[in-house]
Amino acid sequence: xxxxxxxxxxxxxxxxxxxxxxxxxxxxxxxxxxxxxxxxxxxxxxxxxxxxxxxxxxxxxxxxxxxxxxxxxxxxxxxxxxxxxxxxxxxxxxxxxxxxxxxxxxxxxxxxxxxxxxxxxxxxxxxxxxxxxx
Amino acid sequence: xxxxxxxxxxxxxxxxxxxxxxxxxxxxxxxxxxxxxxxxxxxxxxxxxxxxxxxxxxxxxxxxxxxxxxxxxxxxxxxxxxxxxxxxxxxxxxxxxxxxxxxxxxxxxxxxxxxxxxxxxxxxxxxxxxxxxxxxxxxxxxxxxxxxxxxxxxxxxxxxxxxxxxxxxxxxxxxxxxxxxxxxxxxxxxxxxxxxxxxxxxxxxxxxxxxxxxxxxxxxxxxxxxxxxxxxxxxxxxxxxxxxxxxxxxxxxxxxxxxxxxxxxxxxxxxxxxxxxxxx
Numbered sequence: 001x002x003x004x005x006x007x008x009x010x011x012x013x014x015x016x017x018x019x020x021x022x023x024x025x026x027x028x029x030x031x032x033x034x035x036x037x038x039x040x041x042x043x044x045x046x047x048x049x050x051x052x053x054x055x056x057x058x059x060x061x062x063x064x065x066x067x068x069x070x071x072x073x074x075x076x077x078x079x080x081x082x083x084x085x086x087x088x089x090x091x092x093x094x095x096x097x098x099x100x101x102x103x104x105x106x107x108x109x110x111x112x113x114x115x116x117x118x119x120x121x122x123x124x125x126x127x128x129x130x131x132x133x134x
Numbered sequence: 135x136x137x138x139x140x141x142x143x144x145x146x147x148x149x150x151x152x153x154x155x156x157x158x159x160x161x162x163x164x165x166x167x168x169x170x171x172x173x174x175x176x177x178x179x180x181x182x183x184x185x186x187x188x189x190x191x192x193x194x195x196x197x198x199x200x201x202x203x204x205x206x207x208x209x210x211x212x213x214x215x216x217x218x219x220x221x222x223x224x225x226x227x228x229x230x231x232x233x234x235x236x237x238x239x240x241x242x243x244x245x246x247x248x249x250x251x252x253x254x255x256x257x258x259x260x261x262x263x264x265x266x267x268x269x270x271x272x273x274x275x276x277x278x279x280x281x282x283x284x285x286x287x288x289x290x291x292x293x294x295x296x297x298x299x300x301x302x303x304x305x306x307x308x309x310x311x312x313x314x315x316x317x318x319x320x321x322x323x324x325x326x327x328x329x330x331x332x333x334x335x336x337x338x339x340x341x342x343x344x345x346x347x348x349x350x351x352x353x354x355x356x357x358x359x360x361x362x363x364x365x366x367x368x369x370x371x372x373x374x375x376x377x378x379x380x381x382x383x384x385x386x387x388x389x390x391x392x393x394x395x396x397x398x399x400x401x402x403x404x405x406x407x408x409x410x411x412x413x414x
Contacts, residue, residue, distance in 0.1 A: 031270055033369065035376050039386075042378035070245050080380045099241040101276055104370050107409040112381055114405075126383045130390075 007051045012062050019048045019063065019081075023074035030073070030104055049081040060085050067093045072102035076109055083116070083123035091116070159246030163282070166249045230301040232291045235311055240280020247281050250274055250290060257299035268303035269366050272310035279311065305332030309364035314414045317404070320361035327362055334368040336361050338403035339396060340375060343388060349396060359400075363412050371406055 007015065022044045029038040052059045066078035067089060079093040097109040115121035120128055251270035258264055271294060278287060294300050294307070309332035315323075324335055337344075337359055344354045353359065363371075375388045382390040387406075391399050407413035 030373070030377075031273075032266065033373055035373055039376075039378050042384070046378075046380075046384055068245050070248055075245075093244075096241065096244045100244060101240075101280055101411065103273055103276055103367075103411065104374070106411070107370075107374070107406070108379070108381070111405065111409045114409075115381055121381055127381065127390075130383045130385075 007047065010051075012052070012055065012059050015048055015052055015059075016062050016066070019045070019052075019077065020066065020069065020074055022048065023066075023069075023077045024071055026077070027071055027073035045077055052081070058085055064089065072097055072100075072105040076105045079109070080112065083112075087123065155246070162246060162249060163286070169250075230295065230304060232294050232304045233308055234275065234287055234291050235279065235313075237279045237282060237284050237287055242281065247277060248274070250278075253293060253297060255297065257297075261302075264299055264303060265306075268300050268307055269310075271300075272307045272366055275307065276311055305330075306365050307332075309333050310366040312364050312367075312412070314408075314411055316414050317361070320363065320407075320413065321357060323362035324357075324360045330362070332365050333362050334365045336363045336368050336371065336407075338407070339399040340388065340391075340403070343391065344396075344399065347393075353396065361407070363407070367410055367412055371410060374406065 007018075010018070022041050026038055026041045026045070029035075029041060049060065052062065060082050063078040063082050064086060066074055069075050069078070075093055076097055079090040079097075082090045091113060094109040094113050098106045098113070100106070102109075112121065115127070116123070122128060251267070251274050253271070254267065258267065271290075275287070275290065278290070294304075300307075309330070323330075323333075327333060337354065338361060339349075339354065339359055341354055345351075376386050378384050378386055387402065391402060404413065
């Protein structure tokens with residue numbers, strides 16, 4: 001999937017659909033150990049999140065229905081992207097991914113929860129020990 | 135007819151959404167299991183078929199014929215082989231079996247379990263392709279063990295046996311389902327379980343970046359830095375170090391660790407083992 005300037009003209013529904021498509025492709029890339037592909041998709045994921053955030057009223061909330069998506073990568077991405085706007089629901093989604101042992105995502109889900117709990121990661125701020133370094 | 139449909143629609147509409155979703159999820163799993171069942175039947179497997187009990191000599195554990203129910207009766211002739219030189223009978227070669235742990239108490243919240251991965255009836259032809267099938271199944275089984283009853287897990291195992299071409303990957307599948315172990319245990323396993331197939335030796339602090347950072351080999355390959363873990367999970371950890379991650383501001387964990395101390399690398403390495411469900 002190639003996402004660029006056309007994202008600006010996409011509707012919220014289209015952006016959410018693209019968000020799902022990226023998550024599904026990431027899931028496949030992880031299974032097949034296509035690391036370069038996964039990393040390209042990660043940049044798409046981050047770009048869509050940023051676009052949703054920039055829309056009036058912070059449209060990251062539009063990702064809420066994805067908390068019930070059948071694919072764990074899509075659910076995890078949605079939870080990561082909404083930690084600042086829907087914190088409780090996002091954390092609950094991450095906890096569930098871990099409890100259901102949905103590896104490989106389960107590992108990052110619990111890792112993110114621990115980072116937040118220990119104050120190493122602040123939603124919308126990022127990793128605390130990286131501030132001022134980038 | 136039309137009235138009947140209308141009544142059914144009304145009943146469905148009267149049910150809470152969660153109940154309907156649960157029913158749909160149940161049907162999906164049933165369909166998936168039936169699909170697997172057809173594979174096992176094709177290969178002549180029936181997990182319910184009685185076996186010769188332990189201690190029945192060389193037929194121990196082998197299927198018994200349907201009609202015969204007497205215990206210890208040799209109703210499947212073994213291979214016609216000459217006794218070994220010392221006079222003891224030779225044990226026939228074991229048929230490869232996939233040994234899976236018993237399902238534990240899982241978590242039933244959230245969306246339904248994903249359907250089992252595709253299981254091609256024909257051998258995909260290369261080890262890479264076979265490995266891909268085996269790895270997907272290992273991860274699916276890891277999820278399914280907490281959610282499906284034992285008989286469905288057993289059926290999935292029989293299907294994996296039935297296709298034949300995955301036999302060489304049973305060790306990798308079995309070890310991928312290992313429960314977490316204490317750190318000392320994983321360290322001791324480096325030597326104690328050196329002949330355990332389906333496992334790899336893993337460096338808690340990544341080897342190559344540590345070498346580049348100038349750490350001595352005595353530390354990198356030291357007892358404290360080595361653990362033995364399941365191969366598929368080891369591959370996953372290696373991949374994790376090189377994939378972009380929101381937790382590290384979009385950087386890869388490897389890039390995040392560049393220039394950081396041995397202690398910090400070690401701490402993150404241990405955390406990852408814990409997060410992957412390998413370390414208690």
